Amino acid sequence: MERFPRASAYLKCIEPTCRATYDAGEQLYACERCGGLLDVCYEWSPAALHDILATFDARRASYHPYDQSGVWRFRELFPFATSPSQVVTLGEGNTPLWDAPRSAHYAGLKRLTVKHQGLNPTGSFKDNGMTTGIAQARRLGARAVACASTGNTSASLAAYAARAGMHGIVFIPGGRIAYGKLAQSLDYGAVTLQIEGNFDDAMRLVRDLARTTPLYLLNSVNPFRLEGQKTIAFELLQQRRWQVPDRVVVPGGNLGNVSALGKGFKELHDLGLIPRLPKLTVVQAEGAAPLVRWYAAHRVGNLLPVNRPKTLATAIQIGNPVSWLKAVRALDWTDGICTTVSEQEIADAKAIIGRDGIGCEPASAATVAGLRRLVSEGLVHPEEDVVAILTGSALKDPDFTVQYHTGQLFTDAERETHLAYAEGHLMSTFANAPRQVPGKPDVLRQIILDLLAEPSCPTA
Numbered sequence: 332m333e334r335f336p337r338a339s340a341y342l343k344c345i346e347p348t349c350r351a352t353y354d355a356g357e358q359l360y361a362c363e364r365c366g367g368l369l370d371v372c373y374e375w376s377p378a379a380l381h382d383i384l385a386t387f388d389a390r391r392a393s394y395h396p397y398d399q400s401g402v403w404r405f406r407e408l409f410p411f412a413t414s415p416s417q418v419v420t421l422g423e424g425n426t427p428l429w430d431a432p433r434s435a436h437y438a439g440l441k442r443l444t445v446k447h448q449g450l451n452p453t454g455s456f457k458d459n460g461m462t463t464g465i466a467q468a469r470r471l472g473a474r475a476v477a478c479a480s481t482g483n484t485s486a487s488l489a490a491y492a493a494r495a496g497m498h499g500i501v502f503i504p505g506g507r508i509a510y511g512k513l514a515q516s517l518d519y520g521a522v523t524l525q526i527e528g529n530f531d532d533a534m535r536l537v538r539d540l541a542r543t544t545p546l547y548l549l550n551s552v553n554p555f556r557l558e559g560q561k562t563i564a565f566e567l568l569q570q571r572r573w574q575v576p577d578r579v580v581v582p583g584g585n586l587g588n589v590s591a592l593g594k595g596f597k598e599l600h601d602l603g604l605i606p607r608l609p610k611l612t613v614v615q616a617e618g619a620a621p622l623v624r625w626y627a628a629h630r631v632g633n634l635l636p637v638n639r640p641k642t643l644a645t646a647i648q649i650g651n652p653v654s655w656l657k658a659v660r661a662l663d664w665t666d667g668i669c670t671t672v673s674e675q676e677i678a679d680a681k682a683i684i685g686r687d688g689i690g691c692e693p694a695s696a697a698t699v700a701g702l703r704r705l706v707s708e709g710l711v712h713p714e715e716d717v718v719a720i721l722t723g724s725a726l727k728d729p730d731f732t733v734q735y736h737t738g739q740l741f742t743d744a745e746r747e748t749h750l751a752y753a754e755g756h757l758m759s760t761f762a763n764a765p766r767q768v769p770g771k772p773d774v775l776r777q778i779i780l781d782l783l784a785e786p787s788c789p790t791a
């Protein structure tokens with residue numbers, strides 16, 4: 332087996348006034364001196380890495396399980412594991428980058444590509460970070476791993492814990508996660524605790540428990556999770572033959588993903604491996620947009636949590652994102668921006684992405700909805716070279732999709748306030764409802780002939 336890359340990894344507080352450092356073998360989720368978030372840092376030798384992109388390319392033809400993982404293929408860029416036995420891989424990453432011409436047209440862009448992280452082993456981008464989080468858990472000798480989750484992190488943790496032979500314990504907001512995600516954590520054998528309250532409540536509880544029990548916390552506040560997640564940046568560049576796009580767009584919830592992408596792009600740039608950085612762009616749902624509000628309030632003070640975050644895109648129904656300071660740092664590094672979109676915009680964008688033959692969950696569709704807004708506001712140029720990250724599979728939340736196409740989609744707010752359903756009714760602008768038809772050949776033949784008499788759909 333080839334030698335496992337080693338560099339001296341250490342933890343470092345991100346607070347400019349602190350910058351305390353710690354050994355990478357310490358079980359820490361925050362700086363002991365100031366409470367700030369931590370980064371995993373490395374003492375790289377740029378000379379040793381100067382030809383590394385060619386090595387990454389060569390590995391795409393390799394049969395070695397580490398090379399076949401779309402995360403561990405890039406292992407020299409996160410050399411913290413101390414033994415190959417720490418690696419638990421399901422072949423994560425390796426997600427496609429597709430042209431999405433109808434979505435581009437809808438957003439007002441000349442061209443748009445989407446990287447579909449929903450094609451990961453458990454159906455979301457969380458697998459990229461979970462494989463590295465589990466590696467660190469093994470390094471520390473953890474027997475039980477835990478997270479709070481809106482559903483995807485819990486599904487991913489459950490699967491990787493099962494593979495690693497560890498106890499998986501997931502804390503989810505009762506009744507507020509999509510069924511597909513709940514089904515996964517049950518099937519993968521995780522202890523599944525439905526908490527009264529929302530994601531932010533579950534997050535607070537699990538952070539406390541991680542201090543008072545031997546649970547190893549695998550939320551994105553754990554910097555080792557973000558090390559795997561940053562490889563989304565590497566893989567998308569590799570798929571573009573290392574050509575940097577103008578912009579990369581992500582939905583924002585707990586803000587770990589944008590933080591990880593920012594770190595990944597910045598490290599490549601600092602190592603001289605890419606010539607510039609893409610502008611990172613975060614899209615939040617209007618009812619769960621604490622980051623966008625903080626920018627609107629001229630970045631003064633600390634982020635004010637949204638107490639009762641609301642969106643049908645349950646993955647991003649988060650009011651108090653733990654990684655917000657890292658997200659701000661990533662937007663500053665890359666000259667990035669953030670925006671919000673309405674429930675209607677998310678629902679319609681999801682249907683349009685579907686017409687490109689691409690299924691995604693509602694949170695992912697916030698990207699295309701956000702781009703449409705930003706193009707119309709003149710903040711994104713129609714000719715920009717843009718990559719949208721679709722974060723989760725459509726199969727995670729089929730209820731949303733069927734309700735949309737059958738005219739049955741209602742906003743959360745209206746359900747909770749018991750107003751007339753009609754007031755919270757979203758329009759099914761691009762509905763494609765199933766039709767009830769008799770099983771009679773004549774009727775069916777006529778339906779087919781009528782359909783063929785219509786012009787076929789243009790691609791843009």
Ligand code: F0G
Pocket residue numbers: 455457479480481482483484485551582583584585586587588589646647692694695722723
């Ligand atoms: N999209 C999907 C499908 C997600 O599951 C999440 C987060 C996000 C976007 C937002 O990413 O939190 O890094 O800003 N889901 C977490 C979970 C919170 O528990 O599965 P973020």
